[in-house]
Amino acid sequence: GAGVSQSPSNKVTEKGKDVELRCDPISGHTALYWYRQSLGQGLEFLIYFQGNSAPDKSGLPSDRFSAERTGGSVSTLTIQRTQQEDSAVYLCASSRHGGLAGVYEQYFGPGTRLTVT
Amino acid sequence: AQTVTQSQPEMSVQEAETVTLSCTYDTSESDYYLFWYKQPPSRQMILVIRQEAYKQQNATENRFSVNFQKAAKSFSLKISDSQLGDAAMYFCAYRSALSGGSNYKLTFGKGTLLTVNP
Secondary structure: OOOOEEEOOEEEEOOOOOEEEEEEOOOOOOEEEEEEEEOOOEEEEEEEEEOOOOOEOOOOOOOOEEEEEHHHOOEEEEEOOOOHHHOEEEEEEEEOOOOOOOOOOOEEOOOEEEEEO | OOEEEOOOOEEEEEOOOOEEEOOEEEOOOOOEEEEEEEEOOOOOOEEEEEEEOOOOOOOEEOOEEEEEEOOOOEEEEEEOOOOHHHOEEEEEEEEEOOOOHHHHOOEEOOOEEEEEEO
């Protein structure tokens, strides 16, 4: 079946503009994660969604970052008033479940490379 | 908070040879999961192998095997019979076995860039 897809693949934006990054998880996966991969910080967890529960936003670096997940499927990560330090690859992953009965593999998308000029 | 350290930013290996990538981690938890992920230039993270901390037996997947030393908090990856397609960035990752919220997140090391020479 289809894997995790993300769009756009690359995004160049000017400092101060807002951007939206999209993630389509694998069908039937109830858990969805966003990570950020940057040269300085490596791979960092941003936010976690599980079904219709309230998301865990503990990894979001500032209030300029927000994310939503509609209908328990597609997710959008929004960065407002982008800064140069937001330049990074944003990776989305999904899994069958967050945990409980064991660990389910997180399947990653190809990421969106964001460049803020 | 857990941390994962990969002390080798870059490694190289000759095709058909064996290479070992190092990973250490720090945690106060007794139960957890450890992973090795591969990231080729396409950026797609691919799970290579995983280890449950409660299992003493080291995980193996074809040419990939791990040396899990729980007391030393060490989790190295051995790649046997290296192939050109193994060239990629390799990340070691930790996941808590606790349930709830961000316990399900992966905590990654900085990565090791593996080059395979023909």
